[in-house]
Structures are given as C-alpha cells and as structure tokens.
Amino acid sequence: MKGPSINERKKLLLSIERLLEGPMIFLGFVWLVLLIVELIWGLSKPLDYLSLTIWLIFIVDFIIKFILAPGKLIFLKENWLTAISLLIPALRIFRVFRFARLLRGIRGIRLVRVVSSINRSMKSLAATMRRRAFGYVFLLTLVVTFAGAAGMYAIEKAYPGFDSYGMALWWTAMRVITAGSEYYPSTPEGRGLAFLIAIFGYAIFGYVTATLATFFIGRDAEEKDAPFAGAKDVAELKNEIAALKKAIDNMISKLG
Structure with missing residues (x-):
C-alpha cells in the first residue's frame, strides 16, 4: 500500500x-x-x-x-x-x-x-509574537537574563561574585547591557556562557540603536522642511506620477 x-x-x-x-x-x-x-x-x-x-x-x-x-x-x-x-x-x-x-x-x-x-x-x-518585534526582543532579553543568570550561578557558585543567584542575576544583566563588571568567570563553561550572553547583549544593543534611529528619522521625515522625503512625500509623488501617466494616455488616445 x-x-x-x-x-x-x-x-x-x-x-x-x-x-x-x-x-x-x-x-x-x-x-x-x-x-x-x-x-x-x-x-x-x-x-x-x-x-x-x-x-x-x-x-x-x-x-x-x-x-x-x-x-x-x-x-x-x-x-x-x-x-x-x-x-x-x-x-x-x-x-x-x-x-x-x-x-x-x-x-x-x-x-x-x-x-x-x-x-x-x-x-x-x-x-x-510574530509581528511584535520590540515586545519579542524585550521578553527574549528577560528570558536570556534570568536563565543565563541561573546557568552562571550553577556553574560558578563556588567562585567570588557568583555566590548567590541575586549576584549572578546582576552580573548577567550587566553583561546584557554591555556594561561589564569586576567579576569574571573562572571555569571554561562559565566563560563560554558569558561569551554567548555578551554576543546576545551586543546584538540587542545594535537592534535597539537601529530601532531608535529609525524612529527619529521617521519623525524628522514627517516635518515639512525635512531634508529628505518621508513616506507621505513618496505616496504623494506616486499619486502625481499616476495622474501624469493618465493625462499622457488620454492625450495620446485623442491624437490617435
């Protein structure tokens, strides 16, 4: 079959x-x-x-x-x-x-x-959160921070700076926001997890920077004296081109 x-x-x-x-x-x-x-x-x-x-x-x-x-x-x-x-x-x-x-x-x-x-x-x-990009990034940051802190505490709790979950959470949060701290992991596994947390932090920093830049550029583009065209200006230009094309087509049809 x-x-x-x-x-x-x-x-x-x-x-x-x-x-x-x-x-x-x-x-x-x-x-x-x-x-x-x-x-x-x-x-x-x-x-x-x-x-x-x-x-x-x-x-x-x-x-x-x-x-x-x-x-x-x-x-x-x-x-x-x-x-x-x-x-x-x-x-x-x-x-x-x-x-x-x-x-x-x-x-x-x-x-x-x-x-x-x-x-x-x-x-x-x-x-x-398929279409809520910023909300997704925010919640994902919380997940990485709390779970990463639990991992750091479980791996590094025998060493200074990670003797409690609260300290591990503070350390991980500082890594995520790329601030750093005076303590560093002592085990290879802890350094590996710290490296992954740092990469995530830099990626989030780049995303937030790009989001803020896009927001302010969009606000500037809405102003009448903006030095570059915004979405509204582009839409108006498209409408004018469509009207001009229609007028040309009518003129050609009359001449023909």
Whole structure:
C-alpha cells in the first residue's frame, strides 16, 4: 500500500504544528522555569515528576514531527539544539549506574541545557509574537537574563561574585547591557556562557540603536522642511506620477 505523498505529509505536519502550538509554547516556558528552579534551588519530587512528564511530551512531539518531516536531515539541522535539549535529561535515567554521578557533575551538561532551553524559549516567543518585534526582543532579553543568570550561578557558585543567584542575576544583566563588571568567570563553561550572553547583549544593543534611529528619522521625515522625503512625500509623488501617466494616455488616445 502506497504511503502518503510529500505534500500530504507537509499538510499533516502543518496541521499538527498548528494544533499543538499553544500547548507546546506553554510547556516550553514551564520547562524553562523548572530548569531555572533546578539550577538555583533544586527540584522537589512533584516538580521533578512534572519536569519529567513535560520532557516525555516533548520527545513524543519531536518524534512525530521527525517522522512526518519530508526531509529528515533538514529537520535535524534546523532542530539540532532541540534534540540536544531532549537528550540531556535522559542522563538522569542512568543515576542507578556509577558513571551517572560523574555525568551529573560535568558543568558542560549544565551549559548545554541552559543554551538549548533558551533556544526552545526563543522559538516559543517567536511563535507567540510574530509581528511584535520590540515586545519579542524585550521578553527574549528577560528570558536570556534570568536563565543565563541561573546557568552562571550553577556553574560558578563556588567562585567570588557568583555566590548567590541575586549576584549572578546582576552580573548577567550587566553583561546584557554591555556594561561589564569586576567579576569574571573562572571555569571554561562559565566563560563560554558569558561569551554567548555578551554576543546576545551586543546584538540587542545594535537592534535597539537601529530601532531608535529609525524612529527619529521617521519623525524628522514627517516635518515639512525635512531634508529628505518621508513616506507621505513618496505616496504623494506616486499619486502625481499616476495622474501624469493618465493625462499622457488620454492625450495620446485623442491624437490617435
């Protein structure tokens, strides 16, 4: 029996994504909050079970989308961070083995979990705020700041400047606004996370600068004595060109 065509699989995949978009966005944010709580204070049994349940739901969702995706390699390339974020919690299943204690102690795992979870939250924010660019950037900055601070605290809490989540949050906020501070990460994982936070901060700084410049240029263009044409002037020019074209066409038709 012939299976569904590529177009049918695409339509089915799109339908499933639309159906599950809202619940998965909500669960994505809940999972990020649970990760932050785990990195700072640790999870109680009920919260640990809730995190495990959400993780299993994400795995089922990922497997369904992978099966329906027409291009498997393309799907994996676009969602490799999501795949890693689903793989890391699986290490907790092996706690009964001796080597699991070693795996739980690797700071690099925490770094990957933070980065991959933030990546999932970025996709959730992008889905919920498609046309609200500034609101999206603002909320994303909050997510990166709070989640990044939790990661820095979990990785660097044995070193000066990161001995509490409040200090780690202050340090991360300073990095995001490109202000810097007197403390610097002492571990390779902490430096890696700090580097990613700094890159995000510079990108946000460039976006805000460009947004403000566009706003003021637009305000200047609305003035009558502006040295350059605004959107209203361009619209009026288009109308004049259309009227002139129409007059020329009428003149040609009369001469003909």
